[in-house]
Every structure is written in C-alpha cells, then in structure tokens.
Amino acid sequence: MTLSKRRLVIIHNPTSGMRNKSRFSKALLRLADTDCEVEILKTMGPGHATxxxxELVARNDPDIVLVAAGGDGTVLEILNGLDGGELPLGVIPLGTANVLAREIGVGASIEKAIKVLATALPVPVYAARANEKRFLLMAGAGYDSLTVAALRPGEKKRFSAFAYVFAAFRAAPGFRDMELEVSVEGKHYVAASAVISKARYYGGPFVIAADGGIEKPRFDVVLLKNAGFIAAFRYGMALLFNRLSRLPDVETLTTDQEISIKSSKIFPCQCDGDICLETPLRISLDLTPIRILRATGE
Structure with a gap:
C-alpha cells in the first residue's frame, strides 16, 4: 500500500452521535484536501455495515482502505464483516465514546483522524471472539451490560454520554441481584460484574487497563466483586478518576487463555458497547490479526 492516491471506502452510520452530520461534513472537507479517493456507503439499519x-472483502481489492465513520458499534459491525478478510481499517470518530479512536491516538479529533487516514500505514492488532462474535475492545456482563440494555432508541443521539447515566438509573433495580462465575485458566471467581478488556480505554477517555492495548494478544479481566447501586456508584467514580484498580473489591487478571462467564439466570452481555449476546459466554483470542491505521507513536 502506498501513501498516495489512497482509496478510502467509508461506511457511514448517519445515526451515530449527536453531532454526526456536521462532524462528517468537516471530515469530508478535510479529505478533499488530501490525495485520497473517497467512496461513501451509508448504512440503512442494524447489520447493514456487516x-x-x-461485499467489499469479496471484491478482493488490495488497494482499498475501509473506513468506519461512526462509533464503536459501527466498528463492531464492520469487524464482523471483515472476518476472513485482510482490508485495513481506519476510523472517523462520530460516536459517543469513540473508544477505538482513542486507542489509535485519534480521540475525538477529526483533524487527527484525516491525517491518519491519509498517511498512516496499517499495523496488526488482535480482536477476540465471544461465542463466535468478534469484538475488538471489550466484552462485559453486569453493571455495564444492564445499563446498555436499558438504553432507549435514539437516546444516545439526543443526549450523548448522558444517555448512559439515565439508563443506569433505570437499570439500578437489577444491580441488586447480580452474580457471575468467571473462569480464567482453570480458576473460578465470583463477581457481580466482569469486564473482559482488549483495550486500554473504557467508556471514552477512562483507563481500565493501564498496560493493555489492542495490539497485545491478551485480555485484562476486571472483576467487580460487590453488587448494588452504591457499589456501582463507587466503581463509576473510581473509573472517572482512574482509580478503579486500587479498590480492594476489584480484582484484575491478565491472560491469553479462554475465559468463560456463567450465571444462574440468563444475563445480557455487551460487546464494544452493544448488547448482542447473553450468558453463558466463552471468550477467546482471535490469533489472526487485523490491520488498523493508527497515529504514529501511539
């Protein structure tokens, strides 16, 4: 792949994020100043990006760079369509949390995103599978999955990150009755909530695994031991100040082995911020790397 005349095929989710339209227009204006050729495909609903x-993978065109213009949910759909393909992936951050964009050194900056799309070379990163569904950032069961499940249609677009606060209050009654059995390398742990992280960041700019990262073929398993709304509030505040790992009732494990999550009742599970699975859950590394454009030195 050369740095000039790069062919970008942008899959755009027009419903992603509160400021999507203006930010996407800004991105297209910045791209017009580069040597990139641009093709835009708009999603029409859930699953369309996959x-x-x-279809793009089936073209077998080695000169294409696939670009996710949306949030982490859009990336998740594209990731599952990339299964078995080798197209490099770039990101234009238009979502609410944009965790992947932060992982690759872009953050919420349109300017940085366009610079990366126009000049960066792809690097290998490692995805994972939860019950055969691919994810790149994290899978979770407990506080986060109940909160995501309580989100109402269109709420993220209207309220951005505050939508999760409203959803957490609606989900709070379920926080009292949570118990998961998490198995890691033959050992069994009991927790109220579990986050299986491939990424350093979680929920936006908050660090959940200081030594983690999508370029590493391993997981950070974060176990939150106590249930209830007060515990959820305490964990949330610790995450905001990057002190979650210091709490005595939080345990973090690192592994490259398969992880299982079981519960006595069926429990919703989230992958990269979308509810798409339920317990029991088996999580393993996908050892065939995908290629992602990221900022130099990140």
Missing part, C-alpha cells in the same frame, strides 16, 4: 463489509 453486509457491506462482506
């Missing part, structure tokens, strides 16, 4: 990605 279908379009599979």
């Amino acid at each position: 279908e379009m990605t599979r």
Whole structure:
C-alpha cells in the first residue's frame, strides 16, 4: 500500500452521535484536501455495515482502505464483516465514546483522524471472539451490560454520554441481584460484574487497563466483586478518576487463555458497547490479526 492516491471506502452510520452530520461534513472537507479517493456507503439499519463489509472483502481489492465513520458499534459491525478478510481499517470518530479512536491516538479529533487516514500505514492488532462474535475492545456482563440494555432508541443521539447515566438509573433495580462465575485458566471467581478488556480505554477517555492495548494478544479481566447501586456508584467514580484498580473489591487478571462467564439466570452481555449476546459466554483470542491505521507513536 502506498501513501498516495489512497482509496478510502467509508461506511457511514448517519445515526451515530449527536453531532454526526456536521462532524462528517468537516471530515469530508478535510479529505478533499488530501490525495485520497473517497467512496461513501451509508448504512440503512442494524447489520447493514456487516453486509457491506462482506461485499467489499469479496471484491478482493488490495488497494482499498475501509473506513468506519461512526462509533464503536459501527466498528463492531464492520469487524464482523471483515472476518476472513485482510482490508485495513481506519476510523472517523462520530460516536459517543469513540473508544477505538482513542486507542489509535485519534480521540475525538477529526483533524487527527484525516491525517491518519491519509498517511498512516496499517499495523496488526488482535480482536477476540465471544461465542463466535468478534469484538475488538471489550466484552462485559453486569453493571455495564444492564445499563446498555436499558438504553432507549435514539437516546444516545439526543443526549450523548448522558444517555448512559439515565439508563443506569433505570437499570439500578437489577444491580441488586447480580452474580457471575468467571473462569480464567482453570480458576473460578465470583463477581457481580466482569469486564473482559482488549483495550486500554473504557467508556471514552477512562483507563481500565493501564498496560493493555489492542495490539497485545491478551485480555485484562476486571472483576467487580460487590453488587448494588452504591457499589456501582463507587466503581463509576473510581473509573472517572482512574482509580478503579486500587479498590480492594476489584480484582484484575491478565491472560491469553479462554475465559468463560456463567450465571444462574440468563444475563445480557455487551460487546464494544452493544448488547448482542447473553450468558453463558466463552471468550477467546482471535490469533489472526487485523490491520488498523493508527497515529504514529501511539
């Protein structure tokens, strides 16, 4: 792949994020100042990004760079369409949390995103599978999955990150009755909530695994031991100040082995911020790397 005349195929989720339209227009204006050729495909609903990605993979065109213009949910759909393909992936951050964009050194900056798309070379990163569904950032069961499950249609677009606060209050009654059995390398742990992280960041700019990262073929398993709304509030505040790992009732494990999560009742599970699975859950590394454009030195 050369740095000039790069062909970008942008899969755009027009419903992603509160400021999507103006930010996407800004990105296109910045791209017009580069040597990139641009093709735009707009998603029409859930699952459409996966279908379009599979069609692009089937073209077998080595000169294409696939670009996710949306949030982490859009990236998740594209990731599952990339299964078995080798197209490099870039990001234009238009979502609420944009965790992947932060992982690759772009953050919420359109300017940085366009610079990376126009000049960066792809690097290998490692995804994972939860019950055969691919994810790149994290899988979770407990506080986060109940909160995501309580989100109402259109709420993220209207309220951005505050939508999760409203959803957490609606989900709070379920926080009292949570118990998971998490198995890691033959040992069994009991926790109220578990986050299986491939990424350093969680929920936006908050660090959940200081030594983690999508370029590393391993997991950070974060176990929150106590249930209830007060415990959830305490964990949330610790995460805001990057002190979660210092709490005595939080345990973090590192592994490259398969992880299982079980519960006595069926429990919703989230992957990269979307509810798409339920317990029991088996999580393993995908040892075939994907290629992502990221900022130099990140």
